[in-house]
Amino acid sequence: MPDAFFSSGKSKPQKRKRDVSSTKPSSSKPANGRVKRSRRDEELSDSGESDAGNIDDIDLRADDIDPGESGDEDTMETPAEKRLRLAKIVLEERRQELAGDDIDAAEIDKELLASRLKQDTLQHSGKISLxxxxxLDTSSPVTRYTRRQRLPVTAAVASDDGSILYTGSKDGSITKWSLQGATYLATYSKIPSLALPMTGKRKGKGRRVAGAxxxxxxxxxxxLAMSFDGRYLASGGRDRRILVWDVKEDKFVKAFEGHKDAxxxxxxxxxSLQLYSASLDRTIKLFDLGVxxxxxxxxxxxxxxxxxxxLYGENAVSSGMRDRTLRYxxxxxxxxxxxxxxxxSRLREVLEGGMEEASEGEENEEAPAGSRKRKGKEKEKSKSFMEGSIDCxxxxxxxxxVSGGDSGSICLWFITKKKPVFTQSLAHGMHQHISESEGTIATPRWITxxxxxxxxxxxxSGSWxxxxxxxxxxxxxxxxxxxxxxPALGFVNSLQLVVPPRDTALTHTWGNTSESVTTVNGDSEGTPKFPPGRTRDEVLLVAAVAxxxxxxxxxxxxxxxxxxxxxLVALPRGDMVLGARTS
Structure with a gap:
């Protein structure tokens, strides 16, 4: 039994056990504070679970850093090393672009289209843009002659894309050539006069006339003239008719009449399909091949x-031969x-208000004899001939x-000036012939x-x-x-300069093959300037020589x-500059 010394007189009350489920929460302050803190912790934990990350997970670095690199490398990399690494990355990307063999056809098409649109815009402005x-490289041009024809060739015209050539002759025929090989394709023959019907009812009073x-x-x-799209060829001559031909099918389309002379x-x-014609009947006629x-x-x-x-505009320039006028x-x-x-002309100078010659004459009379002699010699050196006919x-x-005539001068004209702004006298030199009565006579070679x-x-320009x-x-x-x-021996009867588009560069065999080039005298010498199969940009010169x-x-x-x-002359050229002057 327990010791009484250690026992107490009062018995300790025993605590009654509470039922947790049945009791209400205590209203004491410490218990209430603990509950609120637990609730806040639960809310924070719930919001943390819904977010993708906390503030410590946000990457505050620049976008140019490689996200695949580790954080240790970033902390160990100095700013100089970082710049060096980025520079290497840029250089490597550029090297891969330049070394790539893939050609972006769409990008090339866009560049060609943009260049063509820019060229068309500049040309429609009406000013010189090419x-x-x-x-041009004129030191050693690649030349070729077509096959000889029986009578003199009077006209030669090439298509704008530099693929087809037509020549007209005094024998009344038109010959079609391929510019890729300077080879013969077809001939539009002359119609014999005996095949034409007779006009007139009475015997011996009729004549043979070519109808439409x-x-x-x-x-x-x-x-000869070709339309811009290479669809039609127009021809004219001494029979006073304009014939229209279908280039692709080599067929006769229509004949226009109305001119009373050649x-x-x-x-x-x-x-455009508007066609202008000039005739010896002193008229200019306009036709529309669209209708x-x-x-x-x-x-x-x-x-x-x-x-x-x-050119593009609804304008034309013609020369009037012996009336010595150009009409715009x-x-x-x-x-x-x-x-x-x-x-x-002295009369024209007076009428137009120019008295330069009169004033020069008065000054010469007042000048000393020695100075007058020197001026007379200078005038003889710069002597120019009176122009009697403007021919081209x-x-x-x-x-x-520009215009040329029988005085051998080439004149540059502007529509804002009544007189030529520049004249090149005796552009093709003098022609000397011997006369029995007067000896040697020198006359200027006219511009043909x-x-x-x-x-x-x-x-x-051409002459003989x-x-x-x-x-x-x-x-x-x-x-x-x-x-x-x-070099071009003989009379140059027509000239044409063609600049083919860049996307249809000339690839004619007579300028690209390894065969020797035919020279003017018919001999073969030298090698072509361009290797086989090489495409290049050219200016094509077409001349009719006879x-x-x-x-x-x-x-x-x-x-x-x-x-x-x-x-045919192929003149190689460098890059064309549109709208800007080159040296």
Whole structure:
């Protein structure tokens, strides 16, 4: 039993056990605080589970850092090492782009389209936009002649894409050639006069006349022109008819009548089916091949119109031969501007207000005898001949054009000036012939043909001195200068300069093969400038050369390699600069 010393007199009350489920929460402060803290902890834990991460997981670094790198490398990398690493990454990406063999065709198409649109926009502005004269290589051009024809070739014209060539001859035929190999394709033959029907009821009073249904020329072919899309060929000649041919099918389409004399020039308006014709009947006629109909006739020349040219706008320039005028036709306004050539006239100077010659004469009378002699010698050196006929004209842009005549001078004109702003006298030198009564007589070689790059700073001129001369135009200085020469024996009866599009660069075999190139005298020498299969950009020169002039037989040269054929010249060029001048 327990010891009484350690026992207590009072018995301790025993605590009653509470039922937790049945009792209410205590209202004491410590218990209440513990419950609130537990609830907050539960809410924080719930929100942490719903979020993707907490503040410690957010990456505050820049985007240019590689996310695959570890944090230890970032902490150990210095700023200099970081810049070096990023530079290496950029260089490696650039190296892979340059070394890649895959060609983005879509990107190339976009660049070609943008270049074509820019070129068209600049050309529609009416100003010179193709500055390519400084990029031409005229030192060793690749040349080729077509097969000889029986009678003189009067005209030669190539398509804008440089694939097809047509030549017209005094025998009344038109020959089709392929420019890829300078090979023969087809011939539009002359119609014999005996095959034509007779007109007139009485015997012996009728004559044979070619009607609109005669599918061919019956006399000399003097002019050719091709539409911009290469669909139609127009031809004209001494039979006073304009024939329209389908180029792709080599078929006769229609014949236009109305001119009363020989047709000397034809020209299609750029990017249009409007056709202009010039004739010795002193008129210019306009036709529309879209509807195959006649439009109107332009009057003004006092002599036969020998040459004609037109560009994008509804404008045309024609030369009037012996009336010594150039006429700039504004079709939409139904007006014309008259530019008079033929050198200076004292009466014209007085009428137009220019008295330079009179003042120069008075100064010469007052000057000492020695100075007058020196001035007389200078005048003899710079002697120019009076121009009696303006025979050819070529447009550079909508406001500038060049002309040539029997004085041997080439003149640069602007529509804002009544006189030429620049004149190159005796452009093809002098021709000497011996007279029994007067001895040796020197006369200037007249300009027989002119051809220009549309909206370009390059044009060519021809005569019978054995070369075709290339000229570079400086619009700012309003002048032009000699650029180069191309051998061409015989009379140059027509000239054309073609700049094929970049996406259809010329790939003719006579300029690309390893065979020797045929020279002017018919011999073979040298090797071609371009290796086989190489594509390059060129300016194609097409010239009709013959032993006789185009409009007559008053002169004939032969015996030194002169041919009746077409001369093809491929002039390699560098990058064309659009809208900017090149040195």
């Amino acid at each position: 500055f390519l004269a400084g990029k 249904d005669v599918e061919g020329h019956i006399d000399e072919v003097l002019a 047709i000397t020039a034809l020209s299609f308006r750029k990017n 195959m109909g006649y439009v109107e006739t332009l009057f003004g020349h006092q002599d036969g119109a020998s040459s004609l040219d037109t 036709w504004k079709i939409a306004d139904e007006t014309q501007l008259v530019f008079r050539g033929g050198g200076r 004209v070529a447009m550079l842009d909508e406001s500038a054009f 043909a002119l051809g220009a790059v549309r909206y370009g700073d390059l044009f060519a 001195d054995g070369v075709v001369r290339l000229w570079k135009v400086d619009i700012k200085a309003r002048s032009f200068s000699a650029l180069g020469e191309i 032993q006789e002039p185009r409009l007559g037989r008053w002169s004939r040269i032969h015996g030194n390699g002169e041919k009746n054929s077409a001369l």
